[in-house]
Amino acid sequence: xxxxxxxxxxxxxxxxxxxxxxxxxxxxxxxxxxxxxxxxxxxxxxxxxxxxxxxxxxxxxxxxxxxxxxxxxxxxxxxxxxxxxxxxxxxxxxxxxxxxxxxxxxxxxxxxxxxxxxxxxxxxxxxxxxxxxxxxxxxxxxxxxxxxxxxxxxxxxxxxxxxxxxxxxxxxxxxxxxxxxxxxxxxxxxxxxxxxxxxxxxxxxxxxxxxxxxxxxxxxxxxxxxxxxxxxxxxxxxxxxxxxxxxxxxxxxxxxxxxxxxxxxxxxxxxxxxxxxxxxxxxxxxxxxxxxx
Numbered sequence: 015x016x017x018x019x020x021x022x023x024x025x026x027x028x029x030x031x032x033x034x035x036x037x038x039x040x041x042x043x044x045x046x047x048x049x050x051x052x053x054x055x056x057x058x059x060x061x062x063x064x065x066x067x068x069x070x071x072x073x074x075x076x077x078x079x080x081x082x083x084x085x086x087x088x089x090x091x092x093x094x095x096x097x098x099x100x101x102x103x104x105x106x107x108x109x110x111x112x113x114x115x116x117x118x119x120x121x122x123x124x125x126x127x128x129x130x131x132x133x134x135x136x137x138x139x140x141x142x143x144x145x146x147x148x149x150x151x152x153x154x155x156x157x158x159x160x161x162x163x164x165x166x167x168x169x170x171x172x173x174x175x176x177x178x179x180x181x182x183x184x185x186x187x188x189x190x191x192x193x194x195x196x197x198x199x200x201x202x203x204x205x206x207x208x209x210x211x212x213x214x215x216x217x218x219x220x221x222x223x224x225x226x227x228x229x230x231x232x233x234x235x236x237x238x239x240x241x242x243x244x245x246x247x248x249x250x251x252x253x254x255x256x257x258x259x260x261x262x263x264x265x266x267x268x269x270x271x272x273x274x275x276x277x278x279x280x281x282x283x284x285x286x287x288x289x290x291x292x293x294x295x296x297x298x299x300x301x302x303x304x305x306x307x
Contacts (some may be wrong), residue, residue, distance in 0.1 A: 042087040042160045043067040047077035047103065048122065049095045052212045052249040053145060057090065057122075059201040060149050066156070074098030078106050084114050088159055091139065093123040093130070094244065101137040108138040118159045122147065124248040146251035149200045188294035193254030203306055210299050213249045217258075217292050220246055224265075224284035234277065240269035250291075253298070258291040 044061060048054050049072040061068045069086070071077050073095045081089060089107075091100040098106075104119050120141040121134040131142050141155055198206045220242050227234045243262040250259040261280070268277035 041065040041067055042156075043069070043085060044156075045077065045080050045086040045089045046070045047072075047074065047089060047095065047100060048092040049073060050092070050245050050249065052209050052216070052252065053092070053122075053147070055205060055209055055212070056197075056201060056252055057147055057152070059205050060147065060152055063200075064153055064156075072096070074100055074103030074106075077103045081107050081114050081117055082110060084112070086117060088118045088120065088156065090122050090143075091119050093121060093125075093134070094241070101133060101139075104134075104137045104139050120155060120159075124244055124251075145248035149196075188255060188257055188291055189298055190254035190256050193251075193256070194298060197252050197254070198302065203302060207299060207302050207306075209249070210253055210295055210302070213246075213253055213255075214292055214295050214299070216246055216249060217288050217295075221284065221288035221292075224281050224288070228278065228281040228284060234274060236269040236272060236274075236277075240266055243269075253295060255291055255295065258287060261287050 044066050046054065046057055046061070046068055048057065048070065054070055058068050058070060069080065071080055075098045077089065077091065077100075078098070080086065091104060093100040095103075100121065100123075107117065107119065108115050118140045119138070120143055121130075121139045122143045122145055123130060124145045134142050140159065143151060143155060194206075197209065201209070223239065223242055227239060243265045247259055247262045247266065250256075250262065265277065265280055268274075268280060
């Protein structure tokens with residue numbers, strides 16, 4: 015199938031057409047290649063509010079097939095995806111026979127090291143965005159590659175009147191309320207609540223995983239743990255859970271370095287870390303839900 019795509023013989027399927035929203039049909043059409051549901055929701059909401067049309071795919075193979083349709087003005091490409099990662103998908107896109115090979119591709123990743131930027135450039139990517147995605151950086155990057163048009167819903171400031179000051183003293187040690195308030199402004203109250211609840215569910219699973227590894231006498235499965243904390247890292251950033259985000263980053267670095275001694279020390283306090291983080295998020299959810307009443 016991959017050879018057929020590169021030869022131009024494969025039939026291109028719509029990229030998750032059922033979740034495409036068209037606020038303004040005259041606006042540019044983008045492809046978002048991202049497997050993390052919270053990242054999908056944040057990016058999609060920001061783009062739709064700016065008047066862009068968006069299709070979403072969850073791996074590099076789907077992204078490659080979608081680009082061959084020629085329906086996209088730009089691709090936002092996550093680096094770490096199942097089946098085929100963003101770097102490999104980009105290299106294949108640059109080998110396509112038609113004009114689609116020149117489609118602008120912007121990398122999106124929770125890693126922002128110079129080596130990551132270089133890998134993206136070498137693969138043929140045109141730009142780089144760090145996750146968690148910042149609204150202004152995202153829209154400014156898009157405007158560098160796509161002609162500016164009048165948008166139907168370009169400003170997130172319309173929702174400022176719906177925000178109020180979160181009780182900072184309640185969980186200041188765990189949540190940066192400024193970041194969380196910005197999520198509400200950028201995505202809207204309803205979407206922000208969905209994202210927070212997604213993150214709590216993700217932390218439940220991550221807490222179970224880290225507890226099992228900490229209690230096991232076997233060699234830890236570093237790859238699976240690394241993927242789990244990497245995914246959680248950007249999601250926690252959207253919510254302002256910066257302390258827990260940094261904790262996940264430390265675990266990820268230990269996995270990369272295969273430093274199991276330091277890793278086990280970090281995991282010995284994982285129950286306390288995740289429990290306090292979830293408690294803070296539950297408080298935030300309760301306060302935000304009270305606004306919607």
